Amino acid sequence: MKLKIKKLKFSTGIPVCIIHEDTAKEIGIYIGSRVCLKTGSGKRLISIVNTATELLRPGQIAVSEAILKKLRLRYGQQVHVELTERPRSINFIKEKLKGRPLKKEEIFEIVNNIANNSLTEAEVAFFISAVYEEGMSLDETKYLIQAMVKSGKKLRLKGKIADKHSIGGVAGNRTSPIVVAICAATGLIMPKTSSRAITSAAGTADTIETIAKVDFSVKEIKQIIKKTNACLVWGGALGLAHVDDKIIRIERIVDVDSPAQLLASISSKKISVGSKYILIDIPYGKSAKVTKRKAEKLRIKFLHLAKKFDLKLDVVLTDGSEPIGRGIGPALEIKGIIDVLQRNNPPKDLENKSVMLAGKLLELSGKARKGQGIKLAQKILDSGKAFKKFEQIIKAQKGDMTKIKKPRFCHNIIAKKRTKIRHLDNKLINRLARYAGSPEDKTAGLYLHTKKGQVAKKGEPIMTIYSNSKERLEHAVKFYQKTKKQMIN
């Protein structure tokens, strides 16, 4: 049935449309049903239905802004609305929940159905649970990666394409922009696409967004890379293995990372941008995502998969038991990055880790001889070439390093007595920053005045919490009070 699009601007987490109750009855649709929207030019999208009696008339449809953009629809235009059958992939998910391994074509169908929104959030949650609980064989993981790559776009670039990725979980730890700047300065092509924060306070994309645009088309990114050898952009809107983004959004609810999912997520992105030389950073330890044992297992799986996809890949296990850098939250983290690049009282742990990773990648890609990578990386950093490269990239991304926004509110956590910090808990620190509004509020987060092994004297600040919302700040301070024993001890 053809329905006319009524102008009603609204945004939802998932594609939602509203139709009149009478129209719904006529088509045989009920609240929560799935419909397929088709445009004259052949674009299609699956959406969930809500009904209304007053917002619009029979024969009209209102669609969320995401749908409008995706289908390139205009108000007043007509769209064809029809019932969709229950996707077969739900049955495959059910079988996986019951413990049966998935076949190649089943994995491809699940991924396609996630790609075109045929599956609801709850259905994707069942898929994530099934993969988490039942695991995936190396072959299943390979198919998942292939399906993700195939369902998305690809970035076709020339040159020696390299990438670095951390599995995350460590507060701060914003090494990517520094590694990218150092490596790109040597001529390596570094098409760095990042996700937004999953469970941490900020992802690389959130962080770069405080000083530059990160949301570009594939064509624009190619131009940026042509100019600068690199980019530091958000991968979400590029459509590169975009199913991964949809899965991550739901996975982050319970924050369970199945190894298969993690492998697929990282590998599919790297393959989609054509990376050949890949360095994976797996931080392990107390309050990190994984134990040393799990890190080692994951390392072996990465190396096996790399062979199947013919990649030059190396994995480093790093100490992830403590936050890295002092700022946690997008604007606070970009400050630390710029300090390292400008050689301006840089946070030493952030600098050392970044140089080490850049060095390894330079060796892996043949830009440095075995054992000489770190030295070369440090030289590029000290010479100012890395900062210059970073400036170029930010400029190409329409950015301005001097325009970091300041938060409206802050709260100092003051030591009531002499306090020696024995451990800073990554998970609680990240949650504190999120309570403050990070990463959606770019200015929100916290600054660690005192790190592991250091002492805050009575009356000195241990940390400062920042936020643009007074309510959020209060929430964060309350959270700190409730959990401080585990958070800073």
Next chain:
Amino acid sequence: MKLKIKKLKFSTGIPVCIIHEDTAKEIGIYIGSRVCLKTGSGKRLISIVNTATELLRPGQIAVSEAILKKLRLRYGQQVHVELTERPRSINFIKEKLKGRPLKKEEIFEIVNNIANNSLTEAEVAFFISAVYEEGMSLDETKYLIQAMVKSGKKLRLKGKIADKHSIGGVAGNRTSPIVVAICAATGLIMPKTSSRAITSAAGTADTIETIAKVDFSVKEIKQIIKKTNACLVWGGALGLAHVDDKIIRIERIVDVDSPAQLLASISSKKISVGSKYILIDIPYGKSAKVTKRKAEKLRIKFLHLAKKFDLKLDVVLTDGSEPIGRGIGPALEIKGIIDVLQRNNPPKDLENKSVMLAGKLLELSGKARKGQGIKLAQKILDSGKAFKKFEQIIKAQKGDMTKIKKPRFCHNIIAKKRTKIRHLDNKLINRLARYAGSPEDKTAGLYLHTKKGQVAKKGEPIMTIYSNSKERLEHAVKFYQKTKKQMIN
């Protein structure tokens, strides 16, 4: 922050509110965030936020009809809106996913959070997966039942309270109304509350709703039972262990029934209505929900739990490999029930099973001597007393047996050659009825002209499919064509 309720009528599957983008920013809320809505009278409800720029002004809020009803709000009234913290129960769900058994207080918190909508559909899906994958001990199941009973309302009744329940999965199989009518005629109190269809084409509530109201308040139900000894109502709106309804709604997506969830679901409802004598029907076999082995395991668990809650409970295992009765779908099933009660060419399999179950329950509750139950039940049915009792109940529920709605469209499946039916597949038959629009479209479903062992000669109808929507009917016929080999063979 206080926001004024703007008149915008819309219905969604879950509680959703819409606020202006600017207001959202001010409070620190993002799309998909959870907020707590509080009224002046102290009512509270958690809702998911969408944002808009045109539907309303800053300072206004639009809420879905379910919220409006639940909080008893009026347009123009003010409601207090505030951020809610991420519920702790998500962490418990995560732990369960990882395999850790849940403690009593954790189960209570999860159940409470489902009850007050603090958990999203995806989060509940993770909980269902965790329970399905990791299982629950008998103690965990006991706590789940206790929590469900506690979070809901209770029906306090006098007399010998009895109930009958089938775990479902068999197409047709609408024995409950007949068992209730027979037993209530002997003076047993039968407060039968049913859910709507989970995976079948119709639940008892859907079926009764074709001729009577099923949606009553607790007070009204007490009056109906006082008049007639029984009721046949929908349990969903009563608030009896209502968390179960929310779980079932999401569970039905993937149609995985974990034993623990099944036990909790059934037991919590029965305990909430005060039943003391309970008969559980577990149909097993090809295309039924469970195998004979699983049915036997489930039986033992039911008997163990019954002891913990001091119930007189018995379990019968029945043949569930074929549909029971000839009509599948609410209106088609009520027709079969009335035929049995009126002794008007009744479907024999439906009659025999109903009489057997009623007989068992009469023995369990002491209304018949051991071995005499079936005889007594048949006598009550044949005497017309059961029909009279059913008439009373329907009348008390403001019903009218003559007013069964007719569908607008039908399609006969004609035998192209002499066809002997060897097996009718429950799952596919149920799905066919659902494709036709059942149970939301009460008239939709199918009528089996030919059952197992019977022959349709060339040109004779095998079945007729009904629907109120032409599109749905076409979908159903297509589905039949695609699956007929497995469906009727």
